[in-house]
Amino acid sequence: xxxxxxxxxxxxxxxxxxxxxxxxxxxxxxxxxxxxxxxxxxxxxxxxxxxxxxxxxxxxxxxxxxxxxxxxxxxxxxxxxxxxxxxxxxxxxxxxxxxxxxxxxxxxxxxxxxxxxxxxxxxxxxxxxxxxxxxxxxxxxxxxxxxxxxxxxxxxxxxxxxxxxxxxxxxxxxxxxxxxxxxxxxxxxxxxxxxxxxxxxxxxxxxxxxxxxxxxxxxxxxxxxxxxxxxxxxxxxxxxxxxxxxxxxxxxxxxxxxxxxxxxxxxxxxxxxxxxxxxxxxxxxxxxxxxxxxxxxxxxxxxxxxxxxxxxxxxxxxxxxxxxxxxxxxxxxxxxxxxxxxxxxxxxxxxxxxxxxxxxxxxxxxxxxxxxxxxxxxxxxxxxxxxxxxxxxxxxxxxxxxxxxxx
Amino acid sequence: xxxxxxxxxxxxxxxxxxxxxxxxxxxxxxxxxxxxxxxxxxxxxxxxxxxxxxxxxxxxxxxxxxxxxxxxxxxxxxxxxxxxxxxxxxxxx
Numbered sequence: 001x002x003x004x005x006x007x008x009x010x011x012x013x014x015x016x017x018x019x020x021x022x023x024x025x026x027x028x029x030x031x032x033x034x035x036x037x038x039x040x041x042x043x044x045x046x047x048x049x050x051x052x053x054x055x056x057x058x059x060x061x062x063x064x065x066x067x068x069x070x071x072x073x074x075x076x077x078x079x080x081x082x083x084x085x086x087x088x089x090x091x092x093x094x095x096x097x098x099x100x101x102x103x104x105x106x107x108x109x110x111x112x113x114x115x116x117x118x119x120x121x122x123x124x125x126x127x128x129x130x131x132x133x134x135x136x137x138x139x140x141x142x143x144x145x146x147x148x149x150x151x152x153x154x155x156x157x158x159x160x161x162x163x164x165x166x167x168x169x170x171x172x173x174x175x176x177x178x179x180x181x182x183x184x185x186x187x188x189x190x191x192x193x194x195x196x197x198x199x200x201x202x203x204x205x206x207x208x209x210x211x212x213x214x215x216x217x218x219x220x221x222x223x224x225x226x227x228x229x230x231x232x233x234x235x236x237x238x239x240x241x242x243x244x245x246x247x248x249x250x251x252x253x254x255x256x257x258x259x260x261x262x263x264x265x266x267x268x269x270x271x272x273x274x275x276x277x278x279x280x281x282x283x284x285x286x287x288x289x290x291x292x293x294x295x296x297x298x299x300x301x302x303x304x305x306x307x308x309x310x311x312x313x314x315x316x317x318x319x320x321x322x323x324x325x326x327x328x329x330x331x332x333x334x335x336x337x338x339x340x341x342x343x344x345x346x347x348x349x350x351x352x353x354x355x356x357x358x359x360x361x362x363x364x365x366x367x368x369x370x371x372x373x374x375x376x377x378x379x380x381x382x383x384x385x386x387x388x389x390x391x392x393x394x395x396x397x398x399x400x401x402x403x404x405x406x407x
Numbered sequence: 408x409x410x411x412x413x414x415x416x417x418x419x420x421x422x423x424x425x426x427x428x429x430x431x432x433x434x435x436x437x438x439x440x441x442x443x444x445x446x447x448x449x450x451x452x453x454x455x456x457x458x459x460x461x462x463x464x465x466x467x468x469x470x471x472x473x474x475x476x477x478x479x480x481x482x483x484x485x486x487x488x489x490x491x492x493x494x495x496x497x498x499x500x
Contacts, residue, residue, distance in 0.1 A: 150412045159412045167420050168427075175428035182435040184447055185444055194438035198431065201472045208476065212483045279431040280489035286427030287419060289475055292482065296415045307427075 003356025004229060007094045010363045011225045014101045016249045017366075019218040021108040022120040023053065023253020026214065029117070029284070029304035030206035030262040033277035035108055036266030039196040040203075042257070042384035048200075049207040050255035056211020057247035064216035065081035065223055065235055070156040070297065071125045072132040073140055074224070079235040081228045083320060091355045092229030096131045097225055099350055101344025102366045103127030107335060109373045115268070116331040116380075119299035124217060125157055127341030133352065134344040156297045157336055164287070164298035165306030165332075172283035172310030179275045180315055195274035202281035207254075209288055210300060215250045219243055259382040265305060267391045268324045270312030280304075281312035302332065322393070430468050437464035 001009075030043040067306065068264070074093055075081055085093045094221035104120070104127035111118040132140040145151025150159065183191060219238045222245075226232035234240060266272060272280070284300075284307040291298045305328060312320040350358035439448070440461035446453025474495055478488045486497045 055456055056479065056483070059480055062483060062485045073481060078445040145408050148408055148411055149413060150408055155412065159409075163412070163416045167423055170420065171423040171427040174424060175431045178428065179431045181433060182439055186439060187447060190438055190442050190447065194441070195434070198434040198468065201468075205472060205475050205479070209479050212479055275431075275435060278434060279428075282431045282434075283423065283427035285424040285475065286425075286430070289478060290419045290422035290426070291415070293422075293478075293488070294415050296412075296419060298419075333426065 022254035032265035052207035053211035054251035057068040057215035067220035099131035099346035100128035126336040130340030130343030134347040168306030169310035172307040175279040176314030183388035
């Protein structure tokens, strides 16, 4: 195999690996509340979520080829790679994609190990920004939108990152406090049984919406790599195999379930009662769909976390663990720069060693980092068996304070 | 850009409050109506009308969820949801 072909193959495999981490990182967004309130058993929840993600990913026929255009300048407005990047057979562009994806995966795995819900799209954008900075310099990155458009790193990442948790928190707070007023005189049976279906409905909406949005990002990246290396030429279609592979991969990732993150979101922030879980999930689904209608790029993770927090603040007498929330917020702030740093480092390593060898080394480094973190996670495994254990005081087989788990 | 973003944020907050807080309240009222129909509310006599009310309330919530699913699916095919008067309809983006 020629170095170019090795590079392309590695980009495709790495992109699918990112898609997989995207799946299990985000199961919690849709399902953490339903699992915590026992509206669904952990296993049913991941099966439902994975199925809807698969359906969602296959449903979307719109092409998300211009996904990288939000933060970097690799593509023309129609999605084709910029001409000057094709002079070397697209090698540099492919290496930027590979390094960016590697940065995103490593940050996704690290935050998973810490049990922190961080945004997969911020990780992807971060990795790509870092790799582009290293590969093309300051001008390769789109920092702000042109002509008042909400675009670039500021418009697509930073502003939504600040606004979306606040909006979701307010909505869920208002919803929860009113729902508890309505439900005040209801007996326990109505409270636990009655609110189940509303919650499952909202959680399903979120799963479907996730499938249509997130799988497309990987499809866009893979198709960009195929076009840059001359293996595909349409900017109006994604190859069928790319679509199928991305849809199946994100569904498998979702099915695996990021139990560490589900635990933090479902049990760590607040104790969630069924009326609260329903309010939180309906708040999330509404905010996500409303912003999708306006083309505002917010992160499902931030919305879901904001909603769960809001539902805790809104419930009379609920205890919110602000320490956990603070740790999450710090993960959000560091996602973009951290993924960017890893992405940049990966590009420099890959670039120094040449396309074929360099890309292989980057890929091996990624595998090593992933394997190390996976092994580390086995020391205190969290799965469907213990995901709902009491947060504190920690029983023997559950997860102790995450500060001790560092990478 | 800041103003556009703030403008978006207000709209999302408004829509979020209407749907994200409104629907849970309707759902909670629906659950309460069933309790009313079954005579399970303290100091309130059993009233079969509660069941009718519950059906109406749940139907509204279900309709909203159905429109939500329709919206997601339509977006995947390059269509978007508009409200012509009050009737939702799908148009090509």
